[in-house]
Amino acid sequence: MTFALPEGSVLGRLRLNEVYEFYDGPRLFTLINEVGNLYLALSVIESPERDAWIYVPISPERLRTVEAGTMDVRTAFASPETERFLYVWLDRGSSRVNVEDREVASIDPAFLPDDETFFLDPRPEAIDALAPIIDVAVQRHRETLRLELRFPGLPPKEAPSRSLGFVLSSFQELTAALAQSVRGQATARGRIPPEILAASEMRVVETFAASFGVELAAANIGDLFGGSVASDALDAMSGLLQAGSGADDLGPLLADLKPRVASKYRMFIETLIESAAGISIDWASPHADRGASYNLSQDALRQIAATIAMVDSSSTSTYTIRGTLIGLNARTRSFEFEDPVNSQRVSGRLEQGGFPEDQEFVINATYSATIRETIEVSGLTGDESVSRVLVSLERA
Amino acid sequence: MGGSSIAELAVRPGPYCGRIMAWPDHLPDGCPPEDAPAADGQVFRLVGEVPTADDFRSHFERDPDRRWSDLCLACGLSVHADVADAERTRQRFPALRSRAIAQGSLDASLGVMKPTGTRSHRTWWVTEDSEPWLVFEVTA
Numbered sequence: 001m002t003f004a005l006p007e008g009s010v011l012g013r014l015r016l017n018e019v020y021e022f023y024d025g026p027r028l029f030t031l032i033n034e035v036g037n038l039y040l041a042l043s044v045i046e047s048p049e050r051d052a053w054i055y056v057p058i059s060p061e062r063l064r065t066v067e068a069g070t071m072d073v074r075t076a077f078a079s080p081e082t083e084r085f086l087y088v089w090l091d092r093g094s095s096r097v098n099v100e101d102r103e104v105a106s107i108d109p110a111f112l113p114d115d116e117t118f119f120l121d122p123r124p125e126a127i128d129a130l131a132p133i134i135d136v137a138v139q140r141h142r143e144t145l146r147l148e149l150r151f152p153g154l155p156p157k158e159a160p161s162r163s164l165g166f167v168l169s170s171f172q173e174l175t176a177a178l179a180q181s182v183r184g185q186a187t188a189r190g191r192i193p194p195e196i197l198a199a200s201e202m203r204v205v206e207t208f209a210a211s212f213g214v215e216l217a218a219a220n221i222g223d224l225f226g227g228s229v230a231s232d233a234l235d236a237m238s239g240l241l242q243a244g245s246g247a248d249d250l251g252p253l254l255a256d257l258k259p260r261v262a263s264k265y266r267m268f269i270e271t272l273i274e275s276a277a278g279i280s281i282d283w284a285s286p287h288a289d290r291g292a293s294y295n296l297s298q299d300a301l302r303q304i305a306a307t308i309a310m311v312d313s314s315s316t317s318t319y320t321i322r323g324t325l326i327g328l329n330a331r332t333r334s335f336e337f338e339d340p341v342n343s344q345r346v347s348g349r350l351e352q353g354g355f356p357e358d359q360e361f362v363i364n365a366t367y368s369a370t371i372r373e374t375i376e377v378s379g380l381t382g383d384e385s386v387s388r389v390l391v392s393l394e395r396a
Numbered sequence: 397m398g399g400s401s402i403a404e405l406a407v408r409p410g411p412y413c414g415r416i417m418a419w420p421d422h423l424p425d426g427c428p429p430e431d432a433p434a435a436d437g438q439v440f441r442l443v444g445e446v447p448t449a450d451d452f453r454s455h456f457e458r459d460p461d462r463r464w465s466d467l468c469l470a471c472g473l474s475v476h477a478d479v480a481d482a483e484r485t486r487q488r489f490p491a492l493r494s495r496a497i498a499q500g501s502l503d504a505s506l507g508v509m510k511p512t513g514t515r516s517h518r519t520w521w522v523t524e525d526s527e528p529w530l531v532f533e534v535t536a
Contacts, residue, residue, distance in 0.1 A: 003459075004462070020514075023442070024454075024474045027485075027491070045490070052491075114487045
């Protein structure tokens with residue numbers, strides 16, 4: 001290839017601005033003229049007769065997205081910002097460089113990179129440099145986390161909004177549940193008190209390429225020693241992550257932290273699994289003794305989920321009450337029972353296989369009912385739903 | 397400008413100090429860079445159907461009248477240490493799409509080589525009077 005730039009054309013005095021790919025000469029590069037117009041250029045023909053390039057005008061903003069590895073190179077040429085591109089060719093016979101103005105619609109697909117995953121390697125200057133997280137946390141005097149999510153098949157700085165939303169939401173719910181637990185106010189059901197929700201609130205303060213990085217900071221600053229509700233919650237979360245998938249460590253921890261935490265931790269881990277994302281968590285605290293880093297691959301997440309499923313039985317309880325049978329339908333497999341002690345009616349489903357359709361029951365009679373109750377915790381506010389299964393029913 | 401003499405090279409500091417390497421006269425002073433180690437190992441280069449002398453002509457040799465912003469780089473040849481990078485380059489740049497990938501095993505007699513550009517790209521400065529196309533064979 002002979003590298004040459006057009007001279008005396010409408011493009012002005014062009015000079016090489018940046019070379020991104022080099023192979024026996026510049027193959028992908030930008031040019032700039034005397035008034036600052038930028039062109040992204042690609043080497044498209046190399047033959048004994050001619051060398052040719054295509055130039056597309058490009059704005060600094062779009063160039064940054066290409067340089068940051070957010071937009072692929074093929075797209076930058078196939079869908080430029082203008083309707084026209086320039087076909088520049090060097091006639092080796094005359095050594096003359098020719099410029100032709102062409103419509104983008106007429107661009108020859110053979111002139112485009114075959115590789116649709118042709119992203120430039122993100123360059124340091126195209127990405128905001130991140131200060132050390134500990135410095136940031138101390139300067140802010142707030143708990144600070146960097147979550148690096150690795151969504152497969154996506155360019156840097158891009159993440160599926162749905163998956164990202166679920167991950168952040170489940171992370172916040174876990175933080176709130178931990179805050180409630182470490183403050184000794186754990187409840188298995190009902191709303192988390194507003195003051196705990198406020199004290200454990202995390203905010204997105206920055207995103208970065210990594211492949212998708214989110215920096216979170218506690219909404220509230222720490223006390224004189226850097227302590228805070230959020231700090232305590234994150235410390236407890238660090239304990240969970242440290243326990244990994246070892247049932248001997250994770251089981252007692254989840255039991256100590258109460259069922260809501262177990263449920264929220266499971267939800268967080270399962271959300272990551274569903275997103276197919278690996279995650280790195282880098283936590284720094286203004287509290288001198290706190291902070292940690294964890295890296296969880298999909299395999300590691302699955303192992304944790306399996307362990308939680310194994311140890312997380314504390315949200316299910318079985319009890320027997322004596323009361324009045326209000327209703328029972330063996331066909332629809334539902335029941336309603338009145339607990340005279342609490343003056344409450346409980347309802348639910350019949351145990352699968354536990355009640356033959358021809359079994360007879362007397363409505364309004366007194367029975368001893370054995371009920372298995374499962375608390376499902378869900379929703380951003382910590383609301384629970386309770387499901388009950390009638391395991392057995394004996395006439396009292 | 398002009399190539400370093402054999403006497404100069406013999407006392408020149410750097411990785412190839414002590415070895416006698418003769419360079420083409422058109423290489424500028426200070427070229428190849430002193431920190432470029434002796435060529436060594438397998439590399440991959442895009443060539444025509446079969447490797448020929450023409451496939452191993454540098455930029456400068458192809459267009460000696462041109463003013464090069466980096467003359468030393470223009471006097472070198474592009475190779476990749478990783479065949480996947482050679483394949484990727486061929487795929488990404490339409491001008492190189494018809495090229496074949498040739499594999500060659502280099503040693504110090506063939507020059508010096510230094511990482512430049514992205515990934516496993518190397519610039520290889522070939523010694524005077526060597527015939528590098530003879531050590532290359534098309535693999536893909």
